[in-house]
Structures are given as structure tokens and as C-alpha cells.
Amino acid sequence: MKCFALFLALAGLSLPCFAVTADGAMWNSADNENSGYIALEEIRSFYKFMPIAQPRDRAGRAVGNGTVTLIFGPAPAELSIHGLRCELSHPTRSDDKGDLLVSRTDLLKLIDPVLRPTYITNRRPVRTVIIDPGHGGHDPGTVTDSIRESNVVLMVAGKLAAELKKRGMEVQLTREDNRHLSDQFRVDMAARAENAVFISLHLNKGRSDMRGAETYTAAPAEPGEEVRPVNEHDAANAALAVALQAAMVHRAEAKDGGCRRSRYSLLNSLSCPAALVELGYATHPEEAELLSSDEYQNRLALALADGISTFAGVMNPETQLKALPPPPPPPAEPAKVDAPVKKADTGNKKASPRKRRPAARKKSDSRRRK
Ligand SMILES: [Zn+2]
Numbered sequence: 001m002k003c004f005a006l007f008l009a010l011a012g013l014s015l016p017c018f019a020v021t022a023d024g025a026m027w028n029s030a031d032n033e034n035s036g037y038i039a040l041e042e043i044r045s046f047y048k049f050m051p052i053a054q055p056r057d058r059a060g061r062a063v064g065n066g067t068v069t070l071i072f073g074p075a076p077a078e079l080s081i082h083g084l085r086c087e088l089s090h091p092t093r094s095d096d097k098g099d100l101l102v103s104r105t106d107l108l109k110l111i112d113p114v115l116r117p118t119y120i121t122n123r124r125p126v127r128t129v130i131i132d133p134g135h136g137g138h139d140p141g142t143v144t145d146s147i148r149e150s151n152v153v154l155m156v157a158g159k160l161a162a163e164l165k166k167r168g169m170e171v172q173l174t175r176e177d178n179r180h181l182s183d184q185f186r187v188d189m190a191a192r193a194e195n196a197v198f199i200s201l202h203l204n205k206g207r208s209d210m211r212g213a214e215t216y217t218a219a220p221a222e223p224g225e226e227v228r229p230v231n232e233h234d235a236a237n238a239a240l241a242v243a244l245q246a247a248m249v250h251r252a253e254a255k256d257g258g259c260r261r262s263r264y265s266l267l268n269s270l271s272c273p274a275a276l277v278e279l280g281y282a283t284h285p286e287e288a289e290l291l292s293s294d295e296y297q298n299r300l301a302l303a304l305a306d307g308i309s310t311f312a313g314v315m316n317p318e319t320q321l322k323a324l325p326p327p328p329p330p331p332a333e334p335a336k337v338d339a340p341v342k343k344a345d346t347g348n349k350k351a352s353p354r355k356r357r358p359a360a361r362k363k364s365d366s367r368r369r370k
Pocket of ligand 1: 141202
């Protein structure tokens with residue numbers, strides 16, 4: 001499987017191109033009790049997906065269309081998008097009939113931006129790629145007998161910057177030597193750059209059997225919650241994370257540790273699309289050896305450059321909209337609703353012309369933030 005084909009396939013080209021914004025106006029919540037959740041059946045029908053039978057030895061529910069497969073589970077907060085692991089903001093639920101319910105936040109701020117990145121309403125062309133090798137100076141990050149995080153990420157950052165420049169992109173490095181930077185310095189650099197995307201590089205640490213690359217983005221804003229500058233890019237962040245993670249897994253052949261929500265204050269302070277990439281575990285002996293090698297660092301840099309290029313491609317409104325077929329005309333009659341169904345507040349202040357029911361303000365009670 002090739003990551004580039006994978007992500008481009010996800011870029012709306014083979015999916016329904018409904019003339020809706022990703023503000024959730026057309027999605028009905030499952031019922032009052034599960035306000036803020038959408039039935040998987042409704043999601044499946046919207047994307048024209050088919051149910052996919054799962055092997056007996058594998059739990060979870062799967063839907064897809066031959067090009068894209070979504071598998072919910074086996075853990076309630078686990079989603080696989082075409083084989084790529086993604087952590088949900090909220091665990092899925094089941095309704096009285098055993099049907100799966102998916103949170104509106106995960107639908108609108110993870111699934112839809114990944115399946116249809118060209119529908120991200122505030123996308124704008126990437127002008128500057130800011131590459132941030134983490135740590136530096138008196139803060140070496142994770143250090144073991146064989147590896148020093150601040151050095152490895154500096155090496156990969158240099159290779160990545162060179163590759164992106166070769167591809168004609170504007171690149172800035174937060175540091176080019178072993179100096180210490182404050183998070184505020186990094187945030188200010190991103191704020192000064194025009195239409196930046198910010199990629200912070202790190203190595204992970206954990207038990208000696210833990211390995212794999214992980215990509216973190218800021219936790220998305222919840223309905224009714226204050227929208228911080230970083231949350232303006234919730235949808236773009238999801239598309240960025242999946243583009244980077246897919247490239248690392250398929251091009252660099254890194255073990256898939258998944259796209260995850262952030263526990264890092266740096267990401268929460270930025271005001272442009274941003275991701276923090278854990279390239280691998282410094283504490284896994286074999287992976288540490290790999291991460292120290294020039295060959296694997298080159299592979300990671302090329303993979304990340306591909307991920308960034310893919311993201312920059314789908315963020316360009318002009319080129320992508322040309323690639324999409326025109327949306328179908330609106331249906332003559334509104335869809336029938338058998339039982340009264342109330343919508344949850346989407347947190348989006350824009351009124352939608354396609355609203356079918358008045359919004360019922362009810363905050364999700366299962367928020368889980370890192
Ligand atoms: Zn680190």
C-alpha cells in the first residue's frame with residue numbers, strides 16, 4: 001500500500017461531494033440521551049459506505065467503499081482509517097438497539113477532514129513550513145546510553161528542511177544547532193510566518209518493549225467551549241496528522257503508533273496548523289539504533305516531506321476545488337424523519353441553511369482531554 005495514493009484517495013476525489021460545510025448542520029444526533037453522538041448508520045449512508053464484515057477474531061465495526069475503510073474498535077476510543085490508527089476524542093457508544101454511535105467532535109474534527117480535506121472551511125495555502133527540532137541546549141530530551149533526543153531530531157530536521165527546500169517550499173528551522181529555545185520563542189516564530197504549518201520533532205520514551213512513530217495534535221474544541229487560536233485549525237490538524245503518520249508508516253516503514261491528541265502545551269499555544277511527531281522510542285533498543293542511523297533518518301525525512309507536501313496540496317483551495325466534481329443539486333424534498341430527532345449544538349456560530357431541527361444545547365458529558 002502506498003501512502004501517497006492512500007491520502008490522495010482520501011482527498012474527496014472518490015467520495016460524495018455534498019455541498020455542505022463541516023459544521024455538522026446536516027447530522028442528526030442519535031437521541032437526546034446521546035446528544036453529541038451520531039449513529040454510524042447515518043455516517044455510513046452519508047459517505048455511501050457499505051458495512052464490512054469483520055473477521056471473527058477481530059472485534060469492532062467496519063464500513064467502507066473499497067477505497068477507504070473505517071474500523072471502529074476494538075477499544076471504544078480506537079478508530080482505524082484505512083489501516084492507520086487514530087485515537088478518538090470520545091469513546092464510541094452503543095444505543096438501545098446495539099447500534100454504534102460516534103461523537104460529533106470525532107466526526108467533524110477527525111473523520112470528515114481526513115475523508116474530505118477539501119471541505120475544510122478555513123483551509124489556506126501553506127506558505128512556510130516551520131520545522132522544530134525539540135529540546136536543545138541544557139535540555140537534551142530523552143537520553144540513553146546510545147541516543148540523545150535533541151541531537152537525533154536536529155539531524156532529521158536538517159534533512160527534512162533540505163528536502164522541502166529542494167521541492168521549492170519555504171522552510172524555517174527553530175534551531176540549527178544545540179541551543180535551548182523557550183516554547184514562547186517557537187510560538188512567536190510561527191506567529192510571524194505567513195500561513196505557516198508547524199512540525200515539532202521528538203523522540204518518545206516508555207517501557208523497553210514500546211516502539212513506533214506517533215503524531216500528536218491539539219485536542220479539538222468541544223461544542224460550547226471557548227475556541228482558542230489553535231482550535232481554529234482543528235480540522236486541518238487532523239488532516240496534517242494523518243498525512244504525516246501515513247507517510248511515516250508506509251514510506252519510512254515505521255511501526256504505527258497512531259494519531260493521537262496532544263498532551264503538550266506547545267501545540268496548544270500555536271495559532272497555525274501544527275503537529276508534534278514522535279519519530280520513535282529512544283528507549284526501545286532496536287528502534288534507538290534505527291533512529292541513530294543515517295539511513296533511517298533519511299527515510300523519515302523523506303516520509304515527512306511527503307506528508308507535508310500532501311497536506312500542502314490539499315490545503316490549496318484553488319487546485320483542490322478544481323479537482324472536485326461539482327456538487328449534486330439539492331434533493332427536491334427533505335429527507336423523512338420518522339421520529340422526532342434533536343440536533344446537538346455544534347459550537348459553530350454560523351447558521352446553516354440546511355438545518356432540519358432546532359439545536360438542543362447539551363454538552364457532552366464524556367469529555368476526555370489530555
Ligand atoms: Zn521530546
